[in-house]
Amino acid sequence: MTVRSHRADNAADEVGVWLTGEFGTRLPATEIDRVIRITRIDLESCIAPEELGEMLHRLGRARLLRLLQVTPATKARIPQAR
Template sequence: MTVEVERSDRHVMEVTNGLAAEFSGVLARPVVSEAVLDARRDLEGQIVPEALSEMLHQLARHRLGNLSTARKASVG
């Protein structure tokens, strides 16, 4: 289901691809995809459509950074 939604939305697909590459080796792609989809749902109706891609990237990247830091702290 996640993959179908990801592929149906150009913004989600582009942001997921970029962040999956950025967090490669740190977070699995399904984790990245879920964070992007969650951010997309949170932003829906909150911002102008022209800003969606940038805001989606920023919000998902912020959340993934926090998740990555939390995981490192729990391992260390």
């Protein structure tokens, strides 16, 4: 994935398109949006702005994969941003 813009809003929108394309048939769009939003908040103050898009994609994707691996009996939640 290559994010062409360094603006946080544009990066989040582009990552949302990528991850919805990958996970949209397995997770509700609201859950994908929630994970992207929380992940963006977690990353914004921790990394260089020009790296936000790639890191948002990588960490968001990892979190969505983790949600898919949880058995129905146990429901994982991505923790709310600090």
